[in-house]
Amino acid sequence: MLDAVLCTVDDQNVWIKLLKLHMKLNSLDKLMNVFQEGVRSLKKDSLPLWLMMVRHLRSRRPDMV
Numbered sequence: 001m002l003d004a005v006l007c008t009v010d011d012q013n014v015w016i017k018l019l020k021l022h023m024k025l026n027s028l029d030k031l032m033n034v035f036q037e038g039v040r041s042l043k044k045d046s047l048p049l050w051l052m053m054v055r056h057l058r059s060r061r062p063d064m065v
Contacts (some may be wrong), residue, residue, distance in 0.1 A: 002025055021051060023056050031056075 015038035022031040039046040
């Protein structure tokens with residue numbers, strides 16, 4: 001699925017939805033991978049991804065924040 005999203009690199013909404021999906025699936029490795037690729041793709045428009053990750057990690061993995 002990540003490969004398909006990489007084709008629409010500048011669509012912030014797609015990255016947000018994919019990040020939310022992986023948060024629900026509770027797979028930290030895949031979540032981190034999606035986050036990193038999203039930040040790389042969105043560059044200066046990646047703030048919503050950062051905010052989502054900080055909130056998610058604070059609630060589920062406070063040792064990582």
